[in-house]
Amino acid sequence: MRARTPPGAPSSVDDIHDIIRDEIITLRLMPGAKVSENELGRRFNTSRTPVREALLRLVDEGLVKVWPQRGTLITPISLRAVRRARFVREAIEVAVFRKAAIDGLPEAVLSRLDAIMAEQEAAREDAIRFTEADDAFHHAFADGISVGDIWAVLEREKVQFDRLRFLSLPNVTPVSVLIEQHEKMIAAVRARDPEAAEQAVRHHLSEVLKVTEQLSARYPDFIINDM
Known part of the structure; x- marks a missing residue:
């Protein structure tokens, strides 16, 4: 397993992706839930740029979708x-x-x-x-x-x-x-x-x-x- 970013340090794109992906798979983030780049940035102690990149990876995997006027949502199964x-x-x-x-x-x-x-x-x-x-x-x-x-x-x-x-x-x-x-x-x-x-x-x-x-x-x- 790849080492996580040390506590308190800004999270890497890989860390952010892996953590959110795991939460989606295990249903801690339910289908239809809305996610905010700003909130995730605060959570992972980083700017919106690595958060956005991590979310784009999740879009490619079919786990997240960006809807105009609605925001970024966890996709249904x-x-x-x-x-x-x-x-x-x-x-x-x-x-x-x-x-x-x-x-x-x-x-x-x-x-x-x-x-x-x-x-x-x-x-x-x-x-x-x-x-x-x-x-x-x-x-x-x-x-x-x-x-x-x-x-x-x-x-x-x-x-x-x-x-x-x-x-x-x-x-x-x-x-x-x-x-x-x-x-x-x-x-x-x-x-x-x-x-x-x-x-x-x-x-x-x-x-x-x-x-x-x-x-x-x-x-x-x-x-x-x-x-």
Whole structure:
């Protein structure tokens, strides 16, 4: 993780971007919320120029939009982007899990996965902590077959997917279901069964899409059906 700007010092463009991006993904900044360059400048102890540059990056990522006469707003969750991210993620992760099952994983990686599962169990009531462990779980498999850098591709693609995922936890998608699915994925890889591993991954990644309609009905102001 990149070091943050020391307390009291003006924040860099990267810091401002990363912090706001994280707050949007975890829904601490909700869809439709208005953001002010002046307020952000005060918050990050900097001028409007780095704030504006950070916001422009978020515009490019589809997380922020500048509306004439209305200001800068956090965008709603795009179902089109969610489905695109799921398509990309499934293609990559199926390949990762099949290779992990065929080649096997080092004991150190399997031990790390056991520790991550324990962290997920402990984080059942904390959506942010649980999701961090969830990402660590998937990342560990990529590391285990020496393609960990591919996670950067997924991070760029799955931003809207992650927003929907946070919206679904824990009231719509039970955490216990996700933990059970992860256990099946590990079991398939341990058994060196690539077919079972692929099936488990596809089933797991379809979980959020199963509740999309329910989420759209519950949060009509937060989700846009732009399919």
